[in-house]
């Protein structure tokens with residue numbers, strides 16, 4: 001592949017600097033449609049924020065905030081983002097869950113060359129599906145996502161959906177100490193287990209915030225797990241809440257139930273009936289409070305439950321003709337001989353192969369090659385004691401069944417494979433390219449649990 005689209009910034013030309021705030025540079029983000037060449041100018045740059053009261057944390061921000069600026073587009077439209085790198089190291093942007101051409105997928109040396117400090121790159125693609133997606137680098141993910149380079153990408157339906165109100169809630173836990181200083185993003189003994197957890201849990205960058213919602217209305221809550229490691233066990237005790245979409249694709253609305261396990265990279269869209277003014281609900285992770293949802297007086301007449309969201313147009317896999325491919329996800333700690341040779345740790349593997357994040361040629365050895373247009377069933381077998389949110393780039397897949405739980409088949413880009421679970425998912429290989437197929441626990445993907453799947 002020819003990589004040509006990186007551009008070098010002439011000094012700061014093309015970047016509007018708003019001014020220096022106290023303690024750090026703050027950048028202004030161009031508004032959509034202001035320029036003809038792009039809808040957003042998304043600058044990645046260091047920023048100091050107050051995550052821990054009274055202390056400063058030097059995060060890396062997209063558009064002057066961490067988690068990053070919420071990008072929005074309408075289904076079927078082009079999204080054009082000029083990504084400007086003002087970080088001290090190379091980066092890229094991957095658009096998680098968006099079905100797009102390979103050269104826009106943000107994977108270094110597969111889709112594009114890394115965007116070096118002082119360079120920009122124009123991402124330009126159509127967004128075929130409405131739903132809640134997100135974006136993040138695909139280089140040095142532990143550190144770059146850990147420092148705050150994660151942001152929501154919302155694709156709106158073309159027609160009104162019946163939801164008049166919506167809120168985006170991004171979940172992230174930060175690897176910071178009590179003074180707000182970063183601690184290790186990855187600790188080997190944790191990477192070999194469930195991944196290195198952050199210490200400070202936030203919603204929209206704030207620890208246990210109070211979010212005000214209009215009384216009596218049905219609000220669409222887009223809950224995005226942008227965390228490196230944590231699976232959130234989401235609950236809204238005493239709330240009337242229904243699931244409307246999973247990971248960007250609509251489902252037939254159903255009650256939220258007691259707990260929904262949202263793994264790293266996954267998204268949950270709820271309809272929530274906001275109770276009478278003054279009432280408070282608690283969004284929980286297991287027994288822990290993540291946020292308080294406070295009902296405030298609204299002048300509007302009460303809303304009613306919207307109908308199901310319109311389905312995205314995804315190709316239905318032909319199960320009768322599909323070929324089955326098996327993927328075993330294994331713990332491989334015993335095979336970490338590369339460590340003694342000075343290489344990275346290899347704790348995880350797929351079908352006996354461990355991905356080497358330091359080896360640019362890995363993508364040339366795909367774990368499977370699919371014929372374009374054909375249907376496939378992937379049998380995902382987790383033979384480890386830890387769960388893995390298994391993610392595929394470039395295409396959505398349909399979850400069919402599992403030996404551990406009852407599945408109502410649905411389309412997704414990330415499936416949380418429980419310990420010792422075997423699940424079957426199916427897809428039509430309709431997007432040519434070399435697509436990353438990996439666990440979204442960043443520690444796992446960086447210590448082996450990633451592979452490439454080729455569609456040709």
Ligand code: C2O
Pocket residue numbers: 094096136138265391393436438440
């Ligand atoms: Cu969020 Cu390789 O993906």
Ligand code: CU
Pocket residue numbers: 094095096097391392393
């Ligand atoms: Cu992705």
Ligand code: CU
Pocket residue numbers: 387388389439440441444445449
């Ligand atoms: Cu994993």
